[in-house]
Amino acid sequence: MAERLVGADIAPPDLHAKITGRARYAEDFRAPGMVFAKLLLSPMPHARVRRVDASRALAMEGVIDILRADEVPSRDGPREACLTDTPRYEGEPILAVAAVDEETAAAAIEAIEIDFEPLPFVIDPLESLRPGGPNAYVDGNQFSGQDGWSDFKWTNTDFAKVDAGEMPDPSCPVEWTKGDPESAFAESALVLEETIVHQSLTHHPMEPRSNMAYWEGETLHAFVSTQSSQQTKFALAGALQIDPENINLVSEYCGGGFGSKIAGTTVMQIPALFSRKINRPVMLRITRYEENYVGRARPGFQTWLKMGFLQDGKCNAIDLIIVQESGPYGAGDFNTAGMIADLTYTPQNMRFRGVSMYTNTPPKAAQRGPGGAQIISMMEPILEKAGRELGVDRFEIHRMNAPRGDVQFGPRNATLTSVHAVEALDQGREMFDWDAKLAISGKRNGSKVTGVGIGLSPYTAGSRGRDGMMIIRPDGKLYVHQGIGNLGTHSIADTARPAAELLGYNWKDVEIVWGNSARAYPRSTVQAGSQTTTAHTRANHAAATDALRKIREVAAAALGGSASSYSVDSGRVSGPGGTMTLGRIAERAIAMGGEYSGEVLPDDVHAQTVPAAQILAGEGLMGIARDNYGGEGNIYSWVAGFAMVELDEETGMVELKEYVGVTDCGTVIHPRSLGAQVFGGSIQGMGMAMTQRWVFDPQWGVPFANRFYTARPPGFLDIPADLKWGAVGIPDPQDPVGAKGIGEPPVGAGAAALTSAIADAMGGRCVCRTPLTPDVLLAEIEGRPMYGRLEQHVG
């Protein structure tokens, strides 16, 4: 019997390369004659380039050429180009210079004479909403494809309320209501009103977005840092307006993205365009300093929240307004945040209003759990506050408000395929020993106070309808072609496991093919939003099912008997007529041709899959199919996080003492890697809530915290030496494999468990802002808050 692959700890096949230095990330590739590009970054948050004199730079020895904004693709409106003469944030790339080495390129950048016209800028979105306030763009602060730019402001009446510390009643471009919030609030036994500030913070993946490119005739060889792979090729082709089949995209390894490199990056266009211009390979090494600017950030929120509760603790109404700080090129987090609030607290009566405001800060992008992580980290302590005020156990208030299987949420009453949030909470309660921990909540040890808290966090965790493609070659091995990216989640290998198991393969006979578009990939998801586990276990399952049918038919044709009487195991197919190796089957499939060897493809595979399949056709027995399993409702995963902290009232320091994360993400494919996602995401959430702070100078509109040491992600000493994780492990019933993704939800859970535990250590007081750095907490403890209630981004 072949081994069980689903549920086993199997190190990914690329680990050996990763730990011997052989793994090549984008900046590790070299090409003969390669030169180095450097960027000139805008020194101000909003400006127009009036004049550039590069003559001195171009005359320098070793300098090759310059690339200007008018040589790169650009579109009207709030859309990003890889170089621009109208920079909209400090650090936006203006031009690039290429030279024989990086040093010379950097010297040339500094020899460029450039004349800027400074323009008004916006750092705090509320300022842009104020009547007469500045806009991030010369032409306005809202843009629609149909009507172009407009100037959107709240009224003086709205701001009279804002300034008086009350919830305003503004009009917003996005608004939805369900149920009857007004009557529901009237019935509430308790109504809590809070203002919330959630910071914007950079992604800072460990690998900055360096990349290299060169051309061979019409073919572009691009070595990029990207979360996805197959989709990145199409994104790059779209940006450069070239035929995707003329791109050889190499993306073997990616040193993390967290949403900042979904279909590659904007700067990946620069070496491609520059190398075409100068006809030499161009390396663009992005430094950490540059990454801070061009590396994307989570949008910040300024929020008013009104939350109503019945006597027993059930949330019966929510009124939520979110002003989102969206950078110059926009983001969609606030919409998701509204949905997730409705899903997590099931109020039945809810009004949501939101506005996304352009600002002159570095560009925003989805950051792990976009929208969900912000709102959950802020609302969970408020839910616990309600528990305290109503005398309801804090665990119970999470549990009673969490959705059951029949939940309907958001303006269009979305449903879920499955939900086991309650089971995750129950399991976490036991693992954390909540009842015992509750007994030491508030305990003092000198100046230190113990606090415990819970964070329950959902996020979308799957999509459907992608293609799977695999081939059994005459060597008998199964080659699974994976168009998804390799960013550290191990999904390039793990999503092939259920398929390999279906075909009775032992893991040593499975080869994962990835990382270079010349190797042929089917239409895949972008590796984002925790889609991949679901989308590609399904797609690969479909392709394996197709392969199994073909194996049986080939065997029956060769050996006699009916196809259905043949079964596969450990590289052989056996039935009434005898047994054959799958290598022999592959040879026969090649001889039979047609669909067996992939010469004829299913009608419903995506057009992008076809040329890839044609590369492989005739080389073995091909399994190829679209995921037609279907399904009703949205696929969501959950993490329930439990944290215990010690807050030092003299220093404001918070020490995390214990953390437990329990997930509902369906079938567990790779336990060890799942645990790593639960912890990794939770710890990133804790960084978001506590250690990373991105501060701007409101006077000049420039960020101060441009590196790791100022915007510091959690290090080894920020977390305890022992953490615990668990999984509910109930398969999703609408899925052939039952697995749901896990990347996003732990971020909100880790952040919220921490913000709830800190609130507990402060006697139940919610500070309602992130990050909760020691100075912020100390100031709160001493009753002299550092910030105004709605202040964002200030130093």
Next chain:
Amino acid sequence: MDQAESVSVLEKKYSRRTFIKGVIATGATASSAGYLFRGSPLLGAATYQTATERLITLNVNGQERRVDVLPHETLAMTLRYKLGLTGTKLGCDRAECGACTVLIDGVSQYGCSMLTHQVRGRSVATIEGLEDADTGELSVVQKAVMEEGGFQCAFCAPGFIMAMTEMIEVNPNPTREEARLALSGNLCRCADYDKILTCAMRAAELARSV
């Protein structure tokens, strides 16, 4: 000062001038170092500039390598761009992340924050040198990482593995707490700390048993 005023100050400050001239007013070499190492401890490390020859011999992973090195070149850049040893990663260029950790005479150091000239006559060990040169056998630390499935994106892995290699020499029998301290000079943005710690403990165990 209101925003209109700051905009006008910006106008004066930047108008018709090189945008950074006022900040770094020295010659081309120093100012390019300024761009690359903005705010770095190496900025101003010009002491090596005049007195050193450029063609030097380095001992890297037990081999003598001749290499042409600029006076202010960092070890990480020499390894990556002159010696083809791209296993040493650059995560921050400035002593904040440990991705560039190498061993100098057995002691872990940030390769981004050492000048190549500083390591002349000393032995440099990088991730590429950990396997047995003849048999390809992995080092105990690498074996431990394979067993425990350490790391996610693994961009931090070479640095951590070098730090663990030093750790098991210095403290062959660490507690998890001690291992955590020993590795706290390295950052993992994927926050795979729990598994990394398990790898470190397993590495120490393997080292004790050989």
